[in-house]
Amino acid sequence: MTSFTLPHELHGDGPHKVFAVHGWFADRSAYAPLLPDLDRTAFTYALVDLRGYGGAKDAVGACTTAEAALDLVELADRLGWERFSVVGHSMGGAVGQRLLTVAPHRLRRLVGVSPVPASGLALPPEQWELFADAAHQPENRRAIIDITTGGRRPAAWLDRMVARSLAVSDQKEFRAWLDSWAREDFHTQVEGSLVPALAVAGALDPALSADLLRRTWMTWYPRAELHELPSAGLPHSRLRSSGGTPIAMDETPLELIRVVEDFLRADGAGEVAGANEGEGA
Template sequence: MAKGFDIVGDGAHTVIAVHGWLGSAGAWRPLVPHLDTATFRYVFMNLRGYGDRRGEPGEHTLAEAATDVLAVADALSADRVSLVGHSMGGAVVQRVLADAPDRVRSLVGISPVPASGVPFDDEGWALFSGAAANPGHRRAIVDLTTGNRLTGVWLDAVVRHSLDHSDERAFADYLLAWAKTDFHTEIEGNPVPVKVIVGEHDPALGEQTMRQTFTQWYPNCAVDVLANCGHYAIDETPVALATSLESFLREVP
């Protein structure tokens, strides 16, 4: 693994994947066995403060993260790439599109945060803003966003991964970045091919939210709703996710 990212596959189509708030580059591992590594070159990167970039200084903003995504593309001599973002990573890849539209071949959001951010009521904000210092809050968030239907053993594993692979400060900073940043007017009307893949049990970033945001802003946007899935399709339905993802990527010009 090079500093900051892991490469899987050697295909001609480069795909850079950006993890979610409770993830890391390593959180994509359940998906990897199901990917077409002959057609695609997948690059799973860590944001600053995550994975092997823990302890690295940064401001932990969407703009900074987008700059880092482009730096990875440059390091791989990839002029145009497809971008995949899970949850918070979905906001990051849209920021890349806003900043460097000529570099983006296509965009896929997996339960992605819209470019308008996410509205919270007081109770929700207390839960999420307390998650940096409180593992119990992280567990409650994972349980909530998957429909309160999955085994506690898995919930605990997601929380443990998050604690082991992210800095507390970075985790806190990124919440403000993805929840409170609105740049949707910068991407509105962009003709890039877009697909959003969501779970039927995701209460906040599900189909309704995508119809109110992504499909309103991107004229070439498709929505796929995965059955028996919440916010963490990478873990919950990896085969279905790989199928949906690559059926789209194969059609990208």
Template sequence: MEHQRIGTGEHTVFVLSGWFGSSRAWQALLPHLDLSAFRYVLWDYRGYGTRRGEAGDFSLAEAAADVLAGADALGVDRFSLLGHSMGGAVMQRVYADTPERVRAMVGVSPVPASGFPFDEAGWALFSGAADEPGNRRVIIDLTTGNRLTGVWLDAMVRHSLENSDRDAFAGYLSAWSGADFQDEIDGGTVPVKVIVGEHDPALGAETMRGTFARWYPNLETEVLANAGHYAMDETPVALAGSAERFLARW
């Protein structure tokens, strides 16, 4: 498993992308990171980015096991996790499996360990995105508050199409939306910060209060102004500062 690694710091952070992302989806954030304090491992799931064409069952358990195998291969015993959206569910699965190895977690509009319930229309929109690029565009527009440019929306859709296999994309939707392992992490003492955008209608502060705040006693929450679901693109300087100020404490 070859993944992009940047930075020379002692503190290793695995960076886990969302459903529409890949390891390449963090490019706008990279110039603002402290590469002397941290070492970042930009991760790809099976079927995504540098791992397109790789077989798998595209589950959270498999994704978490791969992260742990990657940490072993790098000789990293303890590490932190930075997970966006679906990556927020993956990072919690890693923690559930090996809590002693996780220093801290930062979730950026993270999917809770209880998944995300859809109504019939929502499921039709999201499940149809595996085969219909237009659905992907609508979802990205909705989750950023219908306020960003068509040029950016088109680029996000293009990135998703070019960096994910169709079956992996479809499989991960069932994995993160149907997650149900909150009992395994409830009361976990790991330091956690959730960073959400003020314009994210689904995974914003209210959702975090009903999920993460119930499970993690050492939780901090921050709402970023002028951001929706994709803070790494919308407010990269603010996101980098928020995440690293927290991680530096652990």
């Protein structure tokens, strides 16, 4: 077990503990649009920075989903959280699924917002080049964000998203994360998990689409649910089936909060804490 502690900030003081894990392009500030309207009496949210981002920008590590899952368990121990849920965006959704392999008995509920499947994503050569070079080419980051939000966002917003991404991420570790979330396949280790798992997809997202999640997430998890956000993401041929995702926190924050918190609230006191013991070893 690592002794590294993920930088984090706490919001709320509710009994249901929830980790919020960011995606490839941002640190924990990605969740800022949601903060004013979260239910702070029902939930305590811990927004974290993964290695290579934000407060952990200079942290040494492998920058893999497996390492990040162990980092979350370590932080849960430090916070005194015996059981908790996880909300993960894109790459963060893969991190959440990795928890099913290291601490399934501690995970109450799992939410993936445009989550990368546990099987990773196969990117065609030209798309791989676009994503790999985004580590050191700001114009690639801008192109990915623009395309995966439908080419309809203001230029100033795109520039702000790119500037934030560059400011909060380490170039080398940003690139290392790509190898993990896109190329690692651990789905056989999580198949059959009974942890309730919600996938939230943009209805018109061509990348991490509802159809892809039906073939992966909904097939692997017996207690899985799928919700499509009607206004997040628009189709574009260049990144069809790629790893780009709509940014639901910015595009549809209130709808996202409602869907996610309704799902988390469904975890009643009657659910058996040890229901998942022995799974996903």
